[in-house]
Amino acid sequence: MQERLVNHHSTDLVEISRTTAKTREWWRGAILYQVYPRSFADSNNDGVGDLKGITDHLDHIASLGVDGVWLSPFFKSPMKDFGYDVSDYCDVDPIFGNLADFDALSTRAKALGLKVVIDQVFSHTSDEHDWFLDSRSSRNSRHADWYVWADAKPDGSPPSNWQSVFGGPAWTWDARRGQYYMHNFLSSQPQLNVRNPEVQDALIAAARFWLDRGVDGFRLDAINFAIHDPSLRDNPPINDGRKRTRPFDFQDKIYNQSHPEIIGFLNRIRDLTDSYDGRFTVAEVGGDHADREMKEFTAGDDRLHSAYGFLYLYADALKAELIGIGDSMWPDQQGEGWPSWTFSNHDAPRAVSRWAEGRDEKAFAEMALLLLMCLRGNVFVYQGEELGLPQAHVPFERLVDPEAIANWPQTLGRDGARTPIPWVASAPNAGFSTVEPWLPVDPRHLAMAVDAQEADPKSTLHVARRIIGLRKRHPALRLGGLELVDGPQGLLMFERFERGGADGERLLCVFNLGHEAVEWTPPAGARRIEAINWTEADGARLAPLTGLLFALPTEAT
Template identity: 85%
Template sequence: MYQVYPRSFADANDDGVGDLKGITDHLDHVASLGVDGIWLSPFFKSPMKDFGYDVSDYCDVDPIFGTLADFDALVDRAHELGLKVVIDQVFSHTSDEHPWFVDSRASKSGTHADWYVWADAKPDGSPPSNWQSVFGGPAWTWDARRRQYYMHNFLASQPQLNVRNPAVQDALVAAAKFWLDRGVDGFRLDAINFSIHDTRLTDNPPFTDDRKKTRPFDFQDKIHNQSQPETLGFLNRIRALTDSYDGRFTVAEVGGDHADREMKEYTAGDDRLHSAYGFLYLYADALKGELVAQGETMWPDQQGEGWPSWTFSNHDAPRAVSRWAEGRDRKAFAEMALLLLVSLRGNVFVYQGEELGLPQAEVPFERLVDPEAIANWPETLGRDGARTPMPWHSKQANAGFSTVEPWLPVDARHLPLAVDAQEADPASTLQVARRLIRLRHQHPALRYGGMDLVETPGLLVFERHERGGSNERLLCVFNLGHDTVDWTPPAGATRIEAINWTEANGAALPPLAALVFSLA
């Protein structure tokens, strides 16, 4: 799957913000990669306090992105090109401008009175619990109209839905059905482990270890304001809905300190979600073999277990090339990382620009728009650097994204990496990305085979093997380090892919070299 961040992909109406028509106009590029489909980040009606993750209407397109007709045209064109379309569903909270919340805050007895999480103040007027929001400060805001606090795990303008309420679940399921009826092929469920809270409003315990704590949110073990067992019942309803359509797909975003357990729970059996991904790679400061081993341990391929998804970069995390290259050649690193990504056991999500090897963009403080980045500057640089415009043309203004100044600036380092420049270069990262995605399609062992780590000093080595069918076996070898390592392939192995290695290297694997072999 290829993730498209609509605000930053392509601007068809020249207002500085990407839109649905811009995406449609550039779907040929996506299809040329050989991916199976796209995941669209939110394009719903929204005040854009959190850039679409604060939804004010689940069943309409925000005018900044276009119209429902534009969306229908996008889906039709994607399907013509053989691409599936997966969209975000933000089911743990809405915008405070959503009509449900406007009605909910107006009265304790209205139709939507208990559609959100409300609670009385403590006797001293303080919030009902010690829960903290992701973006800083208490997860509670006082509302004078109801004379109560409302809960928000993110911005105060993103009030928490009371997903325990069957009427709320009914409304969310109806919204999902609206998009399924328009032809979407599935859903990515945003922050779904935040959807249900502990009704006792029990204080979260503090962490006592020495983990990095940048925000108040980081000081607590969030076992009461998220991660409740009743979430599974809601997931059952979503799966039942998608199963009533043919060939639909669901994937959960699951972050937090208990993501390993929750991802397994949310995908176990046949009545929950198809897949889940977390932040194992997205927030990792370095790419090491131990990290890959941790991911494999999380998903040991047991009976009844779900299926993982992996991504190295997305709209919420600094780009992998900047986090992991550590002074080494960025192009070489980007291509090695792409081969590793397509070699992992599980679904693969490629973030827009990853096929170009884009580094994290530098956004000056005065151009920041991400509320988290602004609030925590400079400790967390935020998400803006991963959300800057897609560079289409190296010689055009604003990299061909728009004819006017875009909502975030184009980093000058992205211009020589633009799509047109890489199309003209047979050795570009873009061409390598196409080759590697094709490699994954050609080998069943990579698509759905098992994975076994092979202990090898100084290298990351693992075997991918298909069970049944062709019984294909592949050996994947990566030098993630800074030093050359000598290594000889086993007898009978046939090399089918090489990155940052040539015959002249012989048995020496330089840093960032990656090889894949077919085993007899």
Template identity: 70%
Template sequence: MTALTLEHPAVQTAADTEWWRGAVIYQVYPRSFADSNGDGIGDLNGITDRLGHIASLGVDAVWISPFFTSPMKDFGYDVADYCDVDPIFGTLADFDRLIDKAHRLGLRIITDLVFAHTSDQHAWFDDSRQSRTGPHADWYVWADAKPDGSPPSNWQSVFGGPAWTWDARRGQYYMHNFLPSQPQLNLHNPDVQDALLDAARFWLDRGVDGFRFDAINFAMHDPKLTDNPPLPPGGKRTRPFDFQDKINNQSQPGIVDFVARIRALTDSYGGRFSVAEVGGDHAEREMQAFTAGDTHLNSAYGFLYLYAPSLAPDLVREGAEVWHGRGGQGWPSWTFSNHDAPRAISRWAQGRDPKAYAEMAMLLLMCLRGNVFIYYGEELGLPQAEVPFERLTDPEAITNWPQTLGRDGARTPMPWQADRPQAGFSSIEPWLPVDPRHAALAVDRQEGDPTSMLHSTRRLVAFRKSQPALMWGDMAMLDAGPGLLSFERTQGNERLICVFNLGHAAADWTLPDGWRVIEAVNLNAPPEGQLPPMAGLVMATA
């Protein structure tokens, strides 16, 4: 169905609002966005070449996943040098050009910083493993074996197996919450904190506008190495990690003090943004702590939607109730898809028209209270790509095959030109295959179709930015009947009501008297009696 024809007012701003509050941020996974040199891997110059596309969406900023020097065991989340660019992505000069062009286009740049661990090829770890008395001896988490030679605690790693690996050079175990090639930093050591803050300062001095702090709730451990207790029975368990309540190898109270040091640094540069990525069993509690008041991080990026198998009113209600905005609470950030989770359309459409569902999901995202992140390809309505086992690169997917979909299917190349080899991403076979369904949804094809998802995304982003209530306002849930999601957004005297039919069938609903539709998707006319499935609308007083 086509959308109602609606006019949006000019974009409004609030001089007393930080630029990031209510912002729309576009995530780029650099390996997969655009290959400028024909090696099958995306790079910084490719991003620079395509910044015009990102700017055309009307977003405020670009978050770029790690591009630092790395052996790529975890594709950049294993950092070997915090202050340089990996050669596969380019050079520091390339990054400087990217920053310069982005700023000229009115885009801010946010980068990932991975402060919980490094690569085992980082110079710090190379020195740390040489002896127990060297200058970096206490920069990582080392511990003696138990008397029987077993690991110091029962902690398990995210990617499977114990969170401890024996190192014969030191005659000790070192800790790793993820791969054995990602040794855990000891952030209880103030010298380690200082070194990490120096790395952040390096990028701030180059013009970076903010940071996403990856897995920040993993940044500290219990120094007593207390065993984790088991979780109660139930839930999906594909790894030993899933059986434990991870209260001792993560989630430590000292993290709050460290993020306060980060906030003091970013505030000293003015206008910088900081957001914590927090997942796990206690994520909501930790996100609140990491963003409380004006002395901690600006925002927190949660996983409420990222692994949800379906989109239901109760899920949105849960987010709204947790992030209510009262009592010095921080500011939330939301996303439906990212590089760690299967794309939302494939999780949620469940046999329904994928384009219609993508439009409804995009309008809903634009109506949520907080910052919102668009993952590259979401503006095209890309489904999760199919990647055969022999082409998998994700260590988690390979280890847990076929119990988990893994992350490769959400990281495949961006399709730019439908009829070009590799959908215009590269001149050679790329690091991950291009799904044929993605080529049919390429940017050039959607540019020429005014009814495409790409054009809808631009319209919906512009709509959000034209409504102060959506950008900065309060959010309250409303009752709307079975299968319907309804909530109001208010800012000053402005009041909007958002209504979505998340179900598979039409639902009873009529436009109330005294209200008019100011934005809608999958709706041909103001509803009289029923709201079609996958329809979404925003109302204002007539």
């Protein structure tokens, strides 16, 4: 058999004890289905999805076999960044419903065996939040120091060279205070001064509000932006040879984010969630230093449980090297946090459109889903991935995402990943709403609607249920280690193995990510348990986009 590159197997009693403890953590190795509420289902026919619409379709999510749902923001907001500009952390925006609707959603989810994880946006608020309205009113107001304010330079220019993610300086002048305020995103998303203990207290109280309502965990949005360098030093340029579409990407962002004091705030969040039973925390960490920051934010037992970055979300192509990079980022060492992975979400163009490269999109979607389920860590499935949806085409005049508008036509933008889920192929607006939705339904998505795929036993939806079920049935996939394996050029191969003894489950994962067929024969004694884009007639020929999963003989056998 092929040479195994690293031998992590151990029968050490300490390792067995660690493994046993981890099996009791529901979130470890879990599959969470991300719902973008605006685009999931519209129950009141105003063109925007809502909480009741989600509740009405929770059966669909549960049928996939996932462990829970992650809900993107549904809090009160002026929606300039579609919910990521919060004006009240402890209320539901009327466009989505009310607190009673959230409670009904939570109750129904739990009845179906689904955990509920929600976003918390703790680095900034909306400029319509009461805290900011008071803060900008006077340098002596109750909330004066709750946001990041700074005087202009002598020539009137901003306090530093920091750039906003959405374009332009990360500073906006406010004549009421005669100062600049900081914003890493839109000017309508002022940066909270999370260094201030009172701000931390208020954010912890908001998190407690939702924990008391029964949520099972939090995804912490852009948490590496939470605290900055207090001396406001200029960021240096970065010279990495990459193509850039935003001024933000020209800088090495070492001063406007990722300050070491963030760890102390994460300790407080972990203290809070640990005071409730079985709660889960995961950080979103983007940027040039995400590898280091994810490890720092999850190390030990007093920080967050998990983190994910943009290794796959911003990758232009799916190559075997990416899996190796991801594995090296999380080498599975004592005291290390637990990784989470996703191929698509609301912030990146859909993986099928980024990675298929002219190949069959249905075949690619199914192979990619099997690969995602075989990775070590938690996995997030973005709504529509179970249908194999490609990036929707949204004409310029229908774009609403500020980043997409600012960078058009140089990027695919985010709107194309946020269009409505197609529920009924023959219904107006694919059954999402009886009125024109906030973003248009792509005509290509109609044939991929849920009802059409339910009726086709060979559809991506049925394949997705089968693939997701693998992680439930095979402990090596959910909790096991990962070893890269040498194989023929053109194949990605790795083992997943159960810890704690010679008779633990061992699985071999084999993928042809390329454009050419590869000849390969499985090792003696291997038993095939899943095949994507391969039949018995193919024999040793693995066509492009083939995905295979084998059970290997254990040492005990």
